[in-house]
């Protein structure tokens with residue numbers, strides 16, 4: 001699944017959305033006819049479609065497209081997966097890293113598919129907790145591993161640029177299924193990613 005090209009933008013949606021962005025910019029007291037802003041409503045409409053393209057993508061299908069029979073049954077960890085999402089309360093970015101592990105149960109998945117599904121669920125209006133659960137459930141239900149673990153640490157612009165205005169706080173969410181409910185397995189995973197956690 002590739003990133004959206006400009007040609008792929010839905011013209012109808014772009015047209016409707018850019019009119020709304022134009023009104024918003026005018027509500028700010030700005031002049032949408034000045035050079036720098038002339039194309040801004042269209043750019044913003046395209047940017048918003050790019051940032052929410054995950055609604056049109058099927059994460060389970062992405063995983064299914066690269067699942068292979070393999071007997072390896074130790075922990076597989078993909079860590080430091082950068083993510084960019086939008087908080088559904090303020091439509092402001094939150095961004096950070098996901099660390100994901102699974103223990104295969106007869107099948108492994110193509111490694112790149114894990115960051116790809118992080119993108120699919122991130123590119124929607126989200127809360128960090130639901131994002132964590134959706135990634136966890138998708139891997140658990142599609143790959144049916146012995147266990148799966150997801151940790152996300154993120155900074156929320158809505159807490160940095162506005163509102164409570166805390167620049168240094170990060171939010172960590174986690175979820176564990178199957179073998180990761182076992183304290184030893186979970187501890188091993190957390191130890192292996194711990195150099196990334198602040």
Ligand SMILES: Nc1nc2c(ncn2[C@@H]2O[C@H](COP(=O)(O)OP(=O)(O)OP(=O)(O)O)[C@@H](O)[C@H]2O)c(=O)[nH]1
Pocket residue numbers: 087088089126127128129156158159162163164
């Ligand atoms: N649980 C959770 N809350 C989030 C997330 N992103 C943003 N929020 C919070 O959503 C809440 C919305 O609260 P409201 O009181 O309705 O909004 P607000 O008046 O703008 O709140 P402040 O941000 O405190 O100024 C805020 O506390 C945000 O910090 C997220 O991913 N998870």
Ligand SMILES: [Zn+2]
Pocket residue numbers: 087088089090091092156158159
């Ligand atoms: Zn917010």
